[in-house]
Amino acid sequence: MSIQGRIESDYIQAYKAKDTVRLAVLRHLKTAAKNREIEVLRPLTDDELLDLISRQVKQRKDSIEQYEKHGRADLAAVELAEMDVLVEYMPKPLSEAELAATIDRLVAETGASGPKDMGRVMQALTLGYKGRYDGKMASEAVRSKLSS
Structure with missing residues (x-):
C-alpha cells in the first residue's frame, strides 16, 4: 500500500475511534500534501510524501526544543505526541x-x-x-x- 493510501485509511480509523491527536495530525498532513499537489500540478510520489512528512517531523522537533527551552512542557508534550504519529509513516531509521x-x-x-x-x-x-x-x-x- 502506498503511503498516501495508508494515511487515508488511518485517517478514517482515527475518525471512527475519535483519536483526536492522530486525526488532527493526519488532517494537517493531508492538507499539506494536497497543497503540494496543487503546487506541482500532479499527484505526489511516495518519495515526495516522505519529504513532506520528514519536514513535518523536523518542525515538531524544533518546536519541542523551543518549548522545552522556555519551560513549556505542556506544549512540548503535545508536539511530541504529534511527532510520534508522523514518525510511524517514516522508514525505519538507521542506527x-x-x-x-x-x-x-x-x-x-x-x-x-x-x-x-x-x-x-x-x-x-x-x-x-x-x-x-x-x-x-x-x-x-x-x-x-x-x-x-
Missing part, C-alpha cells in the same frame, strides 16, 4: 552503527578523500537512504570521517 558503516562504504565508493568531497558522500547517502537518518548527525559523521 548509529549502520550509519557509520554506510558512510564508510560510501566514502570508499565515491572515492572521497577530503572535506571538499563531503557533498558527493552526502548526495550518495541521500539517494540511497532518504528519510532514514538524521541529517545533522550524518553530516557530522561524514565531516569527521573525511577530515581524519
Whole structure:
C-alpha cells in the first residue's frame, strides 16, 4: 500500500475511534500534501510524501526544543505526541552503527578523500537512504570521517 493510501485509511480509523491527536495530525498532513499537489500540478510520489512528512517531523522537533527551552512542557508534550504519529509513516531509521558503516562504504565508493568531497558522500547517502537518518548527525559523521 502506498503511503498516501495508508494515511487515508488511518485517517478514517482515527475518525471512527475519535483519536483526536492522530486525526488532527493526519488532517494537517493531508492538507499539506494536497497543497503540494496543487503546487506541482500532479499527484505526489511516495518519495515526495516522505519529504513532506520528514519536514513535518523536523518542525515538531524544533518546536519541542523551543518549548522545552522556555519551560513549556505542556506544549512540548503535545508536539511530541504529534511527532510520534508522523514518525510511524517514516522508514525505519538507521542506527548509529549502520550509519557509520554506510558512510564508510560510501566514502570508499565515491572515492572521497577530503572535506571538499563531503557533498558527493552526502548526495550518495541521500539517494540511497532518504528519510532514514538524521541529517545533522550524518553530516557530522561524514565531516569527521573525511577530515581524519
